[in-house]
Amino acid sequence: MEVAIRWLKKLSLSQGDKVLLLNAVTGEWWWVEHNGHCGYVPANYLHGACEEEDSDVDDPWQDEEYYGSYKTLKLHLEMLSDQPRTQSYRNVIMQNSQALKGKRILDLGCGTGIISFFCAQLSEPEVVYAVEASDIVEQTRKLVEENGYSRVIQVLGQRAEELQLPTKVDVLVSEWMGTCLLFEFMLESVLLARDLWLKEDGVMWPSTARIHMVPCCADREYSSRVHFWDSPYGLNFSSLKPMAVQEFFSTPKPDYVLKPEDCLSQPCTLLDVNLKTIKIEALERMSSEFQFHVDCDGTFHGLTAWFSVQFQNIDSQEQVDLDTGPFNPLTHWKHTLFMLDQPMQVRTGDKIAGSAVFTRNPIWRRHLSVTITWSITSPSQNTEQNGCKVFPIWR
């Protein structure tokens, strides 16, 4: 069965072939892998046992693994060591110290409680509800006691989804941002808590969240993984290159560090989300068009994405901005590199237009895929090149 969708990869399958379901992207088309090749097949062509353990499918949020990763100090050390990240929250609270007096604050996913401590230390809120579902919460309770904040900070060891509070809160603060902003989809828990527990005129911190993207040169990344096979130790291993592209570039690289000099144009903002108004169902699919005007000759290897979040002051129009991009101090999120299979030469004056679609995984609820479609028009070379690639993060 030859299945091909315009500009997407062909995937040749025969009756009875086994495929690995990577992403049931929509009801009609599923993204599968067969013999090292990925592609779309019509969902109604597939049937039979799911490769995954049934028990896995019973836990689409993978909560055991997810909260298990937060019960040790590794990730908390990484987050607390991230100065730009942690200092941004401290600055917001310091700047709003007066406005927070006597207020009720919900810190969702408090971890070690650092944001709750900033609230109790830098202002005089009536109460801070520090909510944490992983087992680290037992340590958090002790830290609150040992630092003398038991009268202000109430530690609640439960999932936000099960939260019961005596009253609504004035401020909902949370550090929920994952790879490419959305991965983990902790944002859904934040929006659920907003809808249940934030006053009508309450404040969301962060207030807005944006995803930015820029076309870039990533020569070292591409050469070290693909050109490497041209002549290792004088031998011709180039027939392995398609396999290398498939193996190393099918998913984005989440810990890439983009240097400003590798940008091929000005970045653009793909998504701009208002966290007070966005509806949970909007998270299922968000799309954006882009148009980059190449401003330097170079090799177009891929597109790098990052996010920024803004914290609106309570009593003024000013805001604090945490931008994790390449023109600001590096954070633990680093940058996310979406590598194309085939690099292309571009020149100043060329245009790279297209779209990015962020589709939440309908089965694995913490995962998404990013479908990038591009078209390069080059007046100087009188050429046009199109392409499309789907990047699962991570299923």
Ligand SMILES: NC(=[NH2+])NCCC[C@H]1O[C@@H](n2cnc3c(N)ncnc32)[C@H](O)[C@@H]1O
């Ligand atoms: N920025 C991120 N990517 N992750 C940093 C925050 C994640 C923290 O929030 C906790 N957490 C995540 N979701 C929830 C939830 N629904 N309820 C309570 N705690 C949660 C999680 O256990 C961890 O301690």
